[in-house]
Amino acid sequence: MQSTKSLFENIRNDFPILKRIVRDNKQLVYLDNASTTQKPNQVIDAITDYYRNHNANIHRAVYALAEEATEAYEASRDKIANFINVKNRQEIIFVRGTTEAINLVAYAWGRPHINEGDIIVTTEYEHHSNIVPWQLLTQEKRAKLEYIGMDDNGELILDDLDKYLATGKVKLVTFSLMSNVLGTITNAEKIIEKCKAAGVPTLVDGAQAVPHMKVDLEKLGCDFFAFSGHKMLGPTGIGVLWVRKSVLETMSPFHGGGDMIREVHKYETTWNDLPYKFEAGTPNIADVVGLGAAIDYLTKIGMDNVREHEIELTKYAIEKLSAVKGLHIYGTQDISKRGGVISFNFADVHPHDVAQIVDGEGIAVRSGHHCAQVLMERLNVAATSRASFYIYNTKQDIDILVNSLNIVAKVFKL
């Protein structure tokens, strides 16, 4: 049995991109993992192997390749079911990513279920993908969109939820399991418990959580759950929507086309079984296979080890960054309530200028509003800089970031 430490030391060898030299002969330091993660050889090879040796369309033809492709595609569905502890594989729908998953729910569940005067509740720290689809839906239906507020510590004010639930008009509560800006881990159990008591379904955006901690849907008890493959070592363009079967059965189709039908006649069509009713057209087979390989990779490391590694890095980063004069970190300092995402501002220097200068040192951090302008308004800032960690990051990466901030201080005479 490998020790956790050596396990993480060897991980970097699996990621060819981490050997890249960028800018002025600088070794790449990749700290934008909340945006997308790098891919290990195992994922790259799985996709290449699929195209080299197994490529065929799935679910129809009887020849050998088609059987292999179908098997590989459906095997990934089973891997995902195991990974997030879902008992029924029919509840797992492949989509392009979290954004498409939420839009699918807004369209296929929302349109038949939301009426004038109804309320959909989201939160102040959502990504635009968990705000805009609900704005579109509530505007169309003359329903209302309300927000659970956030306190100065970056945690949700659950009294707001009670207030909305008390109206009896709430038809859906939707929230992210982890904020992509503050790293706050949402008290999902509490929210879902309250919603269940009120008979209100819940949607959980797991885009930031699934890659970084063990997620158990059986235990969580929500009704809709979405996440993306590319934030967890998998390819871009593939994600997952899970919907509780009893809810899925009440949903209209999303896209019409091949594979989602049982019988098509001139003027009417009957739908295929779940989950295929929601997977119209030839799906992204290769990337589903790639996502399966990413899940194998993470499973081998163990999600508890992933979380432990990130807790250690985040603790270290908060300690080192807090020591930089003039640097302000947003969100809670309680490490048990936050993932490996640190948003900060450095004195009066605009985050773009920070990002540009540290980029010169080979460091990839994100600057901007992080697709969370509602949260930026709440924090009363135009933008933040954000460093976010993953399994291949080291304390040395954080040291390099902190050192590069000295250059920022020098340039801007801080």
Next chain:
Amino acid sequence: MSGNADIYHEMIVDYSRNPINYGEIENHDVTFHDSNPLCGDSIDIDMKIDQDKVTDIKFHGKGCAICMACSSVLTEITKGKTIDEARAIEKNDVLGELGLEHLQAVRIKCALLSLKVLKSALYTYIGKNLSETQDVDKLKEEADNLY
């Protein structure tokens, strides 16, 4: 200083700390607001226009050092120009003043946001005072091809 810090020379840092022509004009003849959806930079420009001449111009908003420095320079260049002269201001007129001609593609929108706002403000003003001879399509084309 190495790498990307080079573009942040004295002038840019100074302008970002102490922007020129920063503020609002109460009785402006035209005002325009625009933002960069990618980064959230946001600029307003107010102008006083007297007999076809930009007699006063001020900007306000939020942006990075590049954005603030370029806005300062742009307003300095524009003040006193006729509308046609102001319309003829090109991106290199602004970038050249600050030695930013070779700014990388992702930052060029920071540098030119205020130029876009200025042109939009000018078109708005012209549009309001449009005479029949003026070519609206040409104005639109000019606006679309700004970057």
